[in-house]
Amino acid sequence: MTNQAVTELIERSHRLGADKKNTNYAGGNTSAKGTATDPVTSQPVELLWVKGSGGDLGTLTEPGLSVLRLDRLRALVDVYPGVEREDEMVAAFDHCLFGKGGAAPSIDTAMHGLVDAPHVDHLHPDSGIALATAADGERLTREIFGDTVVWVPWRRPGFQLGLDIAAIKQANPQAIGCVLGGHGITAWGDTSAETERHSLTIIDTAARYLAEHGRPDPFGPPRDGFGPLPRERRRALAAALAPTARSIASQDSGAQGRRMVGHFTDDERVLEFLAGSEAPRLAALGTSCPDHFLRTKVRPLLLDLPPDRPVEELTARLRALHESYRADYQAYYDAHAEPDSPAIRGTDPAIVLVPGVGMFSFGKDKQTARVAGEFYLNAINVMRGAESVSTYAPIDEAEKFRIEYWALEEAKLARMPQPKELAGRIALVTGAASGIGKATAARLAAEGACVVIADLDAAKAEAAAAEIARGVGASAQNTADVAVGIVADVTDEAAVQRAVDDALLAFGGLDLVVNNAGLSLSKPLLETTVADWDLQHDVMARGSFLVSRTAAGPMIEQRLGGDIVYISSKNSIFAGPNNIAYSATKADQAHQVRLLAAELGEHGIRVNGINPDGVVRGSGIFAGGWGAQRAAVYGVAEDDLGKYYAGRTILKREVLPEHVANAVFVVCSRDLDHTTGLHIPVDAGVAAAFLR
Known part of the structure; x- marks a missing residue:
């Protein structure tokens, strides 16, 4: 019979994951602590159930949970070798599994296990990340929430971040959660319902503040000629440009006999962003939340011509910009790669932005491409919020590189099944x-x-x-x-x-x-x-x-x-x-x-x-x-x-x-x-x- 804590956890996860204002696809994780009977000793044992690596809250099922013994997980504190050997702790989680352990534990498992609360939510809401990426996010968090939500400076996800948040929870008994600089939010509570309420309080309070205090033109005044084309014209132009955009996104993979699949959206929020005078500056800054740029790459390729130019001129400019993009990405890799870094995964963009027309996003299959587009839309929402009350200031590129070329991420990619014969076709x-x-x-x-x-x-x-x-x-x-x-x-x-x-x-x-x-x-x-x-x-x-x-x-x-x-x-x-x-x-x-x-x-x-x-x-x-x-x-x-x-x-x-x-x-x-x-x-x- 399913444990009541597990039932409540899955139901809470579904409610939170069903609304994109709360978290992005496959982003964040939820957890619950409780007891079960150890079949070896017949004694009760304290367990942690937490969403496993790669799952999605909106569709989470019990097999998608990692199940760990809390006593063993907490004992890892005594053997933690420090930030420089952070990655070793993920392998250590395997020694804490209860029974077969369920899904593979995620990098955020320590946060859920070490925070002294029966229930924990870690989410990536646009409103929360807008505060997390604002240049004065710490001040804004204090102004909006007082001492009920605590600011946590940026730290790469992992065991040390779990220790940091556990210490903050202990030092701030009045707090219901925290804003993680450059990243997202975490909330906790004594019951599943209270934790969900705390998560939504942080998300909705931040959103109300941004709506009430934000300036009306966070992307700057519209650029002449860069506004949206009429719907039929922009859809026709999108179809005309799609083959060029796909060629750009597939140059490296095409050389290996693979192709990228694309997704197109002309969502009004994308068109508004691309029309703004600040779009070139903001696009160049890239995304911040790790879930975002892992799927959208460090930054998009942005066409710098208005959409009324001849198609041949637009395609020629896209190809010229692509060459610059590839050189810049290679320089980004070369600047930050260590001798043991994974090999470069390609220098083509995952996101191609065309003012007045919309956004092309690319991935190994349609779902990956669609989700990449959803993530960049999340990033646009984040930029809007941060720029409306402050200045958008994502984590620096060295930190982005550490996550994009994380050995753990590379290992996750290596575990994926081989593509089928016609994948990408x-x-x-x-x-x-x-x-x-x-x-x-x-x-x-x-x-x-x-x-x-x-x-x-x-x-x-x-x-x-x-x-x-x-x-x-x-x-x-x-x-x-x-x-x-x-x-x-x-x-x-x-x-x-x-x-x-x-x-x-x-x-x-x-x-x-x-x-x-x-x-x-x-x-x-x-x-x-x-x-x-x-x-x-x-x-x-x-x-x-x-x-x-x-x-x-x-x-x-x-x-x-x-x-x-x-x-x-x-x-x-x-x-x-x-x-x-x-x-x-x-x-x-x-x-x-x-x-x-x-x-x-x-x-x-x-x-x-x-x-x-x-x-x-x-x-x-x-x-x-x-x-x-x-x-x-x-x-x-x-x-x-x-x-x-x-x-x-x-x-x-x-x-x-x-x-x-x-x-x-x-x-x-x-x-x-x-x-x-x-x-x-x-x-x-x-x-x-x-x-x-």
Whole structure:
């Protein structure tokens, strides 16, 4: 049975973590002390339950708690070797675990165990960090709270900080918590409810003070020409700039065969910050709270041109600024690295800011990119608060470096699982709400790709995207981190441009296009109308051309290579009866593969085709009447059509959508990264369709 203290701790954590004003994603930790029975001695033992490393308060579960014996944790005080050997104490926590110990203990475990209070919260609220990063934060804390909240000068998280706060709690029995310089807040109490109340009192009191006493233009007067563009214009410009921004963020990782995934926001708070005359100064100062800059890097890349300049001028300036950024970051690393520091992790920015347009944030996957953007928005809120009542003064760069290149952080990164084959890849699949397209999108997502489900039916596309995302473990709230559904009529040039723009805004770029949208009408020559011919050519020949042409521009600009895959057909090779419009269109697609492979190869973009046949079950085309038509041609019952097709193959096997999806994955994988212009038959063996 779950201990009551644990139940209350998890419930408190959920309430605090549900509101971003209280703490950032995966930031801060909560704890409770209580007793349990030691199964070895049958005697009660005092324990500490504390949120483990890397967890999130809003979604915390019992397995996400570290469980430690308090007597052993407190005994570490007697063997603490001092600040210079601080990191050794994290390994020492493992010797304090109760039973299997639950989640890995975080660096803040000592704070929770050493503070003499049954319940402790350590949080990263924007209002609290605004005070913590104000140049006169100590004075402001005293003015706002009197002696009920105590100022703690900056100290890197760890055992010594736990000792400091424990001493402050003991010396200030009237206090309910403290403000940690450059970092956040800590609160305590005798009960879970009291501790939560104390945390919220500190957060809300600080926020009220900033609102009542802060000046109205903390970011300075607006700069002429740097204000927000109208929404449609800024979204269009964001889509146009996204490939350049992603190229910038992925230069180092791209050289290693990986890519960054992006997130875009034009939140009004971001736009207000970027319009202000103080934005260049504040952006250069970087973030302060360790959780912030670990995810956003020491500072962002800020475009210094107004948004009304030509796109070519904006992209050229972004690339020039990128070179300066890389040199500055290398200098930052060189200035602070010690002989035993971890190797530099790359010199590209994680945050790219475009005045009048918004913010691009990047990470190894969509969630990481989205969270990085949320953290920089937290930083903007912090800057606003600090500048409104004082001057923003984050911790110095030497301290930032010590945390960014902390050996403990490096060890945490090393423990992360290896990325899947298509991690970091962004795929657009047309006709993907059903059949081969849906199966292909699902396989790509299962291999780590972010997928855009494009279909004529928006509702079906969105439903398919949600189903695919849940199928790879995404929560109901975060399906858009894996897959999004969009409407797309591939015969319409403007609609195709909107679809590609939607993909760029959803995930920051585009790496993999699957031209799958299709339909078919089975008629003999004399019954095939011009409308029949035009419809099939418009969807498959024209549609594939429009999608490939529109996607190729961003893919070239990214400088990361990519893949375009055509779902053609056995019919592109084999001349079957009563099928002239469909087969001629598929032959057109097959030759587009060869033409584009020859043209796009210099940009590292591979173009290949898949030639399926007889995909009956799960196929949208067959369900739309094609199956009945083909069954009539071959003189079999429609329900037996799959069996009929299997029987005429060399392998005597029925082809399913999943088999086509497998071929798409293989041709886009590293194992075939030297292959382009290839057509892969997925037909269980049709000798008449052998390529020759």
